[in-house]
Amino acid sequence: MALPEDKLITINDRGARSATTFGSVTSGGANMVFIKKLTASSSGTLSFVDGTSSVVLDNTYKEYLFTFNNMHPQTDNVDFMFNLSVDSGSNYNVTKTSAACRAHHNEADDGSPFIRYESTADLAQSTAFQGLTREDLGNAADKSVSGSLHLFNPSSTTFVKHFIATTQSVHEADSSDENFVAGYGNTTSAVDAVQFKMSSGNIDAGDICLYGIL
Numbered sequence: 676m677a678l679p680e681d682k683l684i685t686i687n688d689r690g691a692r693s694a695t696t697f698g699s700v701t702s703g704g705a706n707m708v709f710i711k712k713l714t715a716s717s718s719g720t721l722s723f724v725d726g727t728s729s730v731v732l733d734n735t736y737k738e739y740l741f742t743f744n745n746m747h748p749q750t751d752n753v754d755f756m757f758n759l760s761v762d763s764g765s766n767y768n769v770t771k772t773s774a775a776c777r778a779h780h781n782e783a784d785d786g787s788p789f790i791r792y793e794s795t796a797d798l799a800q801s802t803a804f805q806g807l808t809r810e811d812l813g814n815a816a817d818k819s820v821s822g823s824l825h826l827f828n829p830s831s832t833t834f835v836k837h838f839i840a841t842t843q844s845v846h847e848a849d850s851s852d853e854n855f856v857a858g859y860g861n862t863t864s865a866v867d868a869v870q871f872k873m874s875s876g877n878i879d880a881g882d883i884c885l886y887g888i889l
Contacts, residue, residue, distance in 0.1 A: 706889040707740065715878035717749065723885050724764040725867040732867055734830040736887030741826070741869070743842065743883050745819040750876030751847050753812050755820050756804035759829075759836065759860045760868035767870045768802040769836070773858025777809065781850035796854075800861065807840050808854050810874055813847030819881060820844035822854075829866035836860035 711730050713721045723741075725732035732739060746755055758767035775796035780788040796806050808820050822842030829836055840856045860866060871883060 708736070708887045708889065710885040710887055712882055712884045714882040715746065715880055718878045720870050720872040721878065721883055722764055722868060722870040723883075724760075726763070730885065731887060732829060732869070732885075733865070736889060737828045738888035739826045739829060740886040740888060741824040741871075741883055742886070743820060743822050743824075743871075744881060745821055746871075746881035746883075747819040747879045748812055748814045748873045748876060749879040750873065751814040752810055753814070753876060754806040754810045754874040755808045755812060755842065755844070755871070756806050756874055757824065757840075757869060757871045758802075758804045759862075759866045760870065761862060761864040761866055762868075764868040764870065767804070767868070769860040769862050769866065770800055770802050771798045771805055771858055771860050772800055773798045773805055773856055775806070776855045778853040779846070779850055781846070781848065783849070786850070793854075796856070798858065804872065804874070805838075805856065805858070806874070807842050807856055808844040809852065811846050811848070811852070812844050812873075813849075814876075814879070815847075818845040818847070826866070826869065832863055832865055834863065836862065836866050 715721055723730050723732060759769035760767045775793040777793050778790045796809060798805055812820055820842050824840040827837040837859045842854045844852045846852050
């Protein structure tokens with residue numbers, strides 16, 4: 676059934692998304708601009724470094740969005756991870772504090788589904804890589820992780836660097852894991868590079884896209 680004209684206008688005003696120029700999308704008055712895509716092929720790491728290979732990660736945008744599409748590990752039982760750099764990628768060791776939760780349910784529906792805080796996945800003033808899944812991501816041919824990471828105002832020299840990530844991964848034991856991780860890089864130096872990797876082994880396949888949010 677067709678909606679009345681006034682209802683169509685209301686929906687359009689509040690929620691419509693429209694493509695503008697190539698490489699950008701508008702939503703609710705905000706622009707999302709495509710910056711860079713990296714594709715894994717037995718890659719140890721995937722790194723986005725400001726000013727390198729057309730990557731922009733500076734004060735051009737106050738919010739950056741990374742999307743992950745079917746990141747497939749070479750090694751079984753691993754964690755998909757990221758870290759930040761303040762020296763153009765010479766070191767990925769920014770001190771971070773974070774919180775992590777997970778929702779879990781298996782294919783056979785014969786286990787115990789849960790939503791819980793993951794105390795082994797959070798960081799407390801640590802320079803370690805932050806996990807975005809858990810160390811149980813499977814490497815079977817059909818298994819991978821997809822999701823997104825928001826990084827806010829990385830070029831600020833006043834505030835710490837907030838991040839929020841959501842991923843959906845396939846557990847090595849054929850289960851669905853939705854992972855929620857949020858925290859901050861505890862630095863007032865400008866973050867100018869972000870690196871992704873698996874906790875062990877290479878990234879066999881998958882791609883990561885970087886967007887700037889106006």
